[in-house]
Amino acid sequence: QETPDSVVDPSFCGSYTESEPTCMMHHQRPKKMVAFEGALTGRQFLGCPVQQDVGVNYGVVEWVDGPWPEILQRCLTRIWDMYHEQNLGRVKDKQAHEKEVAKLKKEIDFLSNNYS
Numbered sequence: 001q002e003t004p005d006s007v008v009d010p011s012f013c014g015s016y017t018e019s020e021p022t023c024m025m026h027h028q029r030p031k032k033m034v035a036f037e038g039a040l041t042g043r044q045f046l047g048c049p050v051q052q053d054v055g056v057n058y059g060v061v062e063w064v065d066g067p068w069p070e071i072l073q074r075c076l077t078r079i080w081d082m083y084h085e086q087n088l089g090r091v092k093d094k095q096a097h098e099k100e101v102a103k104l105k106k107e108i109d110f111l112s113n114n115y116s
Contacts, residue, residue, distance in 0.1 A: 003047050003060060007036035012044050012064075021046065021062050030061040038080050039073035 012032050021030065030046035044064040068076070 003033075004035040004040050004045075005037040006033040006047070009034040009044075032064075039068065039076045041076050041080070043068065 012034055028049050031049045033045055033047045035041055035043045035045060046061045046064060048061060067073070
């Protein structure tokens with residue numbers, strides 16, 4: 001399973017010290033991680049120790065805790081959807097602002113040239 005976005009939790013971090021399980025692809029001890037994405041937010045898991053930008057990341061080796069109750073999963077999903085909607089709105093506002101600024105810069109350049 002693909003590694004979800006994760007966040008550092010001081011109470012659950014570092015390398016897993018037990019001999020089992022290991023990453024099937026790399027045969028290394030997994031890292032302790034906490035998911036920070038969608039309905040998985042807050043769940044602890046053991047993940048592949050290889051960074052995705054360095055090599056192939058195997059993903060989740062094993063979930064430490066059980067899945068959240070269905071109602072909590074729906075709530076977390078809705079909260080993340082609201083977050084992404086708001087970010088999308090900010091991106092669109094920024095793009096509109098940049099277009100307006102570019103238009104004003106052209107107008108300033110035109111007026112400056114005519115004044116000269």
